[in-house]
Amino acid sequence: MSPKRICVDMDEVMADAVAEHLLRYNREFQRNLTKEDLRGKRFWQIVPELHHEALDELLRAADFFEDLDVMPDSPRVLAELQHHYEVFIASAAMEVPNSFNPKFRWLQRHFPFIPYTHIVFCGDKSILRADYLIDDNPRQLAAFSGEGILYDAPHNVAVTGYTRVRNWLEIEKLFLGQR
């Protein structure tokens, strides 16, 4: 029997994009917003409307996706998952077209054990043929045909209907059990 296939989202699951976005926003506008302020909300909902354009601009900066922190334990757990599952990385990179190269380089740098054949840049995750998708975005999980696993993020605290994981230790436990 071939191993089950897990697709893993990048932003907010493998990479701490929110932390970088907050850092850049706070730096530009001399604020002190934290992840706690984002609880139950999207970033644009907690800044003045005047800043919405700038918020998007920050994401489109050429080096934004180059610099993201790796989510704790994700390299170790992903490498372990590869022994028991077929693991694909699936990013909705099409939403920010100039993120392709930085995202690809980021993966090569921090997750060199993931072959390029197992990286997917798409826009709509209904295209993925896999058993599981670990993602923070409920819209993508709803489109996905397999079983969605919701990765906890400030914006999705109210979402129900999926198994929720809060960190990579919980992913390890869910997919690899107590060992």
Next chain:
Amino acid sequence: MSPKRICVDMDEVMADAVAEHLLRYNREFQRNLTKEDLRGKRFWQIVPELHHEALDELLRAADFFEDLDVMPDSPRVLAELQHHYEVFIASAAMEVPNSFNPKFRWLQRHFPFIPYTHIVFCGDKSILRADYLIDDNPRQLAAFSGEGILYDAPHNVAVTGYTRVRNWLEIEKLFLGQR
């Protein structure tokens, strides 16, 4: 009932990458190789071993994928297919990482009616959840879970086991019938 989903490869199906590759090779080495010379072979098989490295280099040129000719009738037929099917573009772009941006821009320029949500860059087309895949690469068709449609190319003349289409008029007939 939701429409059936067709995935369409880019190189050698929507874009004439071989013509561009031949042109660039002939220019660099003062040759006159043609598509006829490629019949039943891969490009590297008809050039001296000394040129193999250069052959790869030509593909990695920043502007290679920017300049490709559009396969005749493909924009019109693809636009028509969208009325009856869910159409995704699926390119194995991961094989040439710096092709992401040129490929995305090429699609925007020549196929502006394809939404970015329906573009996929991947390495292994077994990840695609779709009913059909139109591709010139038998390795990708073999990995694909749905029905593979082989787009005729010099290198695949000996391949059997798939419905073969020679041009976009044949794709039109196959998927849209005589109308």
